Amino acid sequence: MKKLIFILFAIFGSLFFFSCEDENINNDYKPVSKSTSFQNIKNYVGETISRVNGQILIKGYKLIKTQESSYENNITTKYVYLSNDSIKYIELNTFNDKVYGCSYHIGDMYTFNNNVDNIFSEFRNLSNEANVLFANLSYKAIIDENPYPTHELFLNEFDSIKYEMNFCEEKWEQSNYLSAKITYFNEDFFLPTPPYPINHIVAEYFDFRLSPYANSKVFEKESKKDLF
DSSP states (O other): OHHHHHHHHHHHHHHHHHHHHHHHHHHTOOOOOOOOOHHHHHHHTTSBHHHHHHHHHTTTEEEEEEEEEEETTEEEEEEEEEETTSSEEEEEEEETTEEEEEEEEESOSSSOOOOHHHHHHHHHHHHHHHHHHTTTSEEEEEETTEEESSHHHHHHHHHHHTTTOSEEEEEEEETTTEEEEEEEEOTTTOOOSSOOOSSEEEEEEEEGGGSGGGGSHHHHHHHHHSOO
16 A cells, blocks of 8 residues: 555656646747847848748737739739737738738827837837848938938937927838838828828838839849949
């Protein structure tokens, strides 16, 4: 009888040990990041839509729209994903099942976002990240109607007049093939259809060599001037 009791304790002890070991393994798993950076946006471009779709869904977005378009008998598809909190969405432009463009939008989709400082902070972080990622591309910037030749001058002005401005944009590009852009606007300046919310940011990256538009006359002309 004593031998039987000893065996039962040994079994329970083994189960407790493996249970604790499993808990330790699970605790080592890191949560999936739900933030979107310019590096994320850039990495999506060139990937297959099935791969990127999985990466976006796991971050807490849901697919809300697909839309097909035709260009010279070539079908392109746009996928739109909305975050669960409805303050961010991602647009993917695809051709032949590959992503050639990605746009990241932030700003409340249904109500005015009154915390403008969060929007400006997000813009500044994305702007600085993009300026590092695309440092080898040509640079242009504008605040309202005033151009700025460098990122530093742009940010200095941005910090000084951000509460009074209506629109600003930075763009890094290579010919007409590669284009990275970040834009801020409010409703007082720009009212598209359907209207975007006040204090809205769009960060985007496109590689048009992966699109059907790469064979257009505009691209052929630019490619002769500046080949990779």
